[in-house]
Amino acid sequence: MFVRIGNTPRDYDWGSRTAIAELLGSVPSGAPEAELWLGAHPGSPSAILDSAETDGARDLATWIDREPRLALGETAAAGEKPHLPYLMKVLAADRPLSLQAHPSSGQAGEGFARENARGLPLDSPERNYKDAFHKPELIYALSETFDALSGYRDPAVSARVLDALAEGSDPEGLRLVGLLTGRLRHAPAGEALRDSTAWLLGADPDVRSLVEVVTGAAARRGTAGDPEVASAADTVAMLAQAFPGDPGIVLALLLNRIALRRGEVLYLPAGNIHAYLHGLGIELMAASDNVLRGGLTSKRVDVPELLAVLDFSPFTAKPLEPESPAPGLETYRPDVPDFALDVVQLDGAVSSVTVRLPGAATAVCTEGSLEFRGASHAVRLSRGEAMFVTPDERELVISGSGTVFIAVPNR
Incomplete structure (x- = not known):
């Protein structure tokens, strides 16, 4: 059975005003159009364009609830709530999204049960876990380039880039940068990255000053010279414009920056700290609302829970091969x-x-x-x-x- 569906793009403020409309040949709304959801997620289930085909059900979530065996086949196991396991989106980022990570299935199940036992309503701002599901995701680049941050890189590389970026800073600026690069160099990679992340997100007054130093250094450095340092300066400038003073500006320099070409795919597993920076793509994810934020946001950042979820193993971000x-x-x-x-x-x-x-x-x-x-x-x-x-x-x-x-x- 083929069921035609549609939806209205979500108007998150980071969305493009034109990219989704230009891709799909629709009329722009005039507001930001960030994500077009295609699936049965209760946050914005797809509309069924001809409800006569589905016995009056007007959206995909309602129809799946009514006819789980027809809609989902064997995935609608007896005794379980019908659940389409994925959500596809058309995503258009005109400016950076928040740094974030998603839990594994085990972490999501435990966290959801723990917060339920505390009696937290599902819409509570103290909630980290809105459901019991993990949320891995991938993004397929439709724009000429799709820029993102994905996972931790070798801390020695980050320390070298930070030192080079800060060259010419005054003694106090060099001291502040040294507080971070010392952490990155003093222990095995995973331990050093965990310690550095905890410090950057821990409200130390020195971190606030360090963000100012790094932002100023990036503005002076520009995008010439050493490609890694130029990339760092560009990342800082982009993030500082969108989130001035946020500690995530510096945390981003501990991560891999990747520029997908059109037709390339980035996969983001559980525990991967990441942020989309700019571009148009097809996003596909497990159907979950579980997000642990790590900066570049005005929303709550639960540092202890984030640290419990993050994977601190450094790697080099590469496209997923088809x-x-x-x-x-x-x-x-x-x-x-x-x-x-x-x-x-x-x-x-x-x-x-x-x-x-x-x-x-x-x-x-x-x-x-x-x-x-x-x-x-x-x-x-x-x-x-x-x-x-x-x-x-x-x-x-x-x-x-x-x-x-x-x-x-x-x-």
Whole structure:
């Protein structure tokens, strides 16, 4: 069964006013358009465009609750609340988002139960855990570049970059930078990164002064010279404009900065501290609201809980490599069962492809016009249109010319 769906973009203040509309061929609202949600998440479930097809259900969440076996197939296990395990979004960041991390399944389950036992309402500002699910995610770059911060890098590299950035500062500035670089150098990498993060987010008055020193040093340094130092200066300048005085400006220099090219994917597992900086993309995540913030925000930062969730193992951020099961089809599979992303791009050279459905699918067309044939139904999807596909269609034979993104469970 093919069910056409749609939604209204979320108007978070960091969103672009034009990027989503230009991608999908819609009329801009005039307000920021940050995220278009395609799924059944209760925060903004997709509208069903023809409710006659779903016995009057007007949104995807309501229909799944009423008809879990039809909508989700085997994923709607007896005795469990029906749950579409993923959420797909079109995301357009015009300025940086907050630094954040997401818990593992075990951490989410324990945290949710703990806060329930405390009697915290789900909408309490003291809540870290809104549900019992983890929230890994990936982003597929649609803009020419998509800039992000992802995970901790080697602390020795960060210390060297900070020292170089601060060259020419006055003695007090050098002392303040030394307070951080000393921490980065004094212990094994994971311990040094944990200690440095705790200090930067711990409200020490020296940190406030350090942010001013680093911001001023970046303005003087500019973006010439050593590429790593130039990148650090650019990161500081961008973040200082959006979040002046925030300790996350300095914390960002301990992280990998990555610039995805169009068509590349970044995967963000549990415990990865990250922030999207700028760009347009398709985001796919486990359907959860569990976010631990780490700066670059006016919202609550629970430092002890954040430190308990973070993975302090340094690494080099790289794009996730796709599988290529057939011409015109690439599949991105993270290390979780909740979701995988199929990207179909057809042109004159490749006119059709078959996509297996391991469960309920959600699809959005961003270019051209494509025909989809399943086991019992067929539909045409054009630029800007989206649909939900029930598992009983088994597979999709896709033909035509265009691009479509398809979210499925990872089985």
